[in-house]
Amino acid sequence: MNGIPNIRHLRAFREVARRGSISQAAEHVHLSQPAITQAIAKLEEEVGTPLFExxxxxxxxxxxxxxFxxxxxxxxxxxxxxxREAVRIGGRKGGLRGVADFDQLLTAAQIRALAAVADAGNFSLAARTVGISQPTLHRAARDLERLAGMALFARTAAGIALTPAAKALVQHVKLAITELEQGFAEVGEGLGGDTARIVVGSMPLSRPFxxxxxxxxxxxxxxxxxxxVLDGPYDDLLHGLRHGEIDVLIGALRDPLPIDDVVQEPLFEDPLVVVAxxxxxxxxxPKLTLEELAGCQWVVPRRGTPTRDRFEAxxxxxxxxxxxxxxxxxxxxGLLLGSDRLTLIxxxxxxxxxxxxxxxxxxxxxxxxxxTIGLTVRRGWRPTATQAHFLDLLRAAGTQAVSPVPRP
Structure with missing residues (x-):
């Protein structure tokens, strides 16, 4: 998707779809009929196909x-x-009044500014990322604060930090952007093309097979x-999933579930083994005991990982x-092949x-x-047809991987 569509155009499209009439929609989105007609035409141009008959x-x-x-x-x-979550968390203090239901007045520029600053932690870097001048991005960010009636950005020694209210808002903003990207992808699929982009958070156990x-x-x-395909610490991948930057995580499932806005789906059980x-x-x-292995040298995962916890137990x-x-x-x-070290893996x-x-x-x-090895996705996530098919292929691969590696 080339940028974020005009939010007012999206609202106009929704109202016309609901009411089946431009004139009736005009009364609810506070735009003239010619403006709505123009908005629909612009959106259809961006989508690449007529949205109405x-x-x-x-x-x-x-x-x-x-x-769409x-x-x-x-x-x-x-x-x-x-x-609403931002207002609940941040309140409206210090004489800042804000606008009731300010989501109705959000602009694409403000959304883009918030997401970019959240990622970059700096106004200048954020401006370069989205390809606009720093004053323009800074103005959009401050306009958003006035609209919200609360502080969203705080200066720190390391740069710009998001307030707790802004962190709540940016998560939903990024998920909204993801929904629109999926909408463009689905229309592309429906028109006979398939240039879908699937972002996978890959944990170690998913990579070999x-x-x-x-x-x-x-x-x-x-x-x-x-x-x-992104790898990294589980917490970083989970953050990306919850913010719409990753579509699915694949690897060892967590018990208990770390947070309730994601769901896990088991694929198969994978045993740990001692390898040399x-x-x-x-x-x-023919047979070894743990007491005999305790005197060996080992290469192990870092503390805090599930395998290291099992090793220490x-x-x-x-x-x-x-x-x-x-x-x-x-x-x-490399360490195993070049020495007599062992590992638990x-x-x-x-x-x-x-x-x-x-x-x-x-x-x-x-x-x-x-x-348990499996998939983790956002609760309520609706994949595109291509994404859903990829999940089915992951499930099929999981079925093939069920049998443990035979012991010598």
Missing amino acids: RRPDGMAVSAMGVL LDRVERALDRLRTGT ILPTAVNALVRERPDVQFD RAFHPLSRR LFADAPPRGLVETSSQILVR SAHQIRHEHELGLLVILPVELANTER
Whole structure:
């Protein structure tokens, strides 16, 4: 989508769709009939297809208009929810009055300014990001504060920080932008094209098999689909998901659920195993105990990760010494292949190395180490057809990955 559509144009479109008449819509959006006609024409130009069928008895929403209308409704509802949440959190203090129901007067420039400053933490960097002058962006941001009747931006030593009210507002603003982007994508699909962009938050357990299998399957069917795969700490990926910057997270599910505006879907159970290089001295043993492994050197994940928690629980009585801590799977692989170190890792995660004979699973029984691998999405999220198909392909890949890697 090239920028954010004019918000007043979106409201005009919604009112005409609801009432089937430009003249009736004009009374509710406080625009003249010629202005609404012009707004609809401009929006149709942006969308790339007629949104209405012009009839003698009024305006009927076209098939493509129905698709786009649903996304517009969802986007405007997000803006309304966000503004109300901001007022609830921030109040209106210090003589600032603001405008009641100020979501009705939000502009694309103000929305763009808020989102850009939230990402950049600096007015100058935000202005460069959206391609406008710093004074123009600063003016839009301050206009938004006056409209809201509360402080949204606070200067700090590190730059510009969002107030708690602004943080609530920006989350819903970004989700509104995402709804509009999905609306444009759905219309594109309906017109016979498929240039959808799917943003995936990838946790380590999804990368060896599930994610590449699903991506390859979708690209074979729909070669124009674009993927943006992001990795990073779980909290960062969750933040991106909740703000509409990521469509789906794939990896180990959390128990308990960290927050109630996301939902998790399990795909399969994945056990943790003790892994060493091929021909490791311990690999020739028929059976090993944890006590025997406690004297070995290990490479382990950083503290606070689920696997590290399991590792510490297994060796609570006799913690191994000389640990190497890392979140890099490339480093883990290199350390294992070049030494007699061991690691505790997902069986699924070393699938390829095991099949190639590079790494082996040591014969030690580990109780209660299974982790649930699955999908995490926003509660109430409605994927496009392409996104929904990708989720089905992920589920199919998860079914293929159910069987644990066989032990030697």
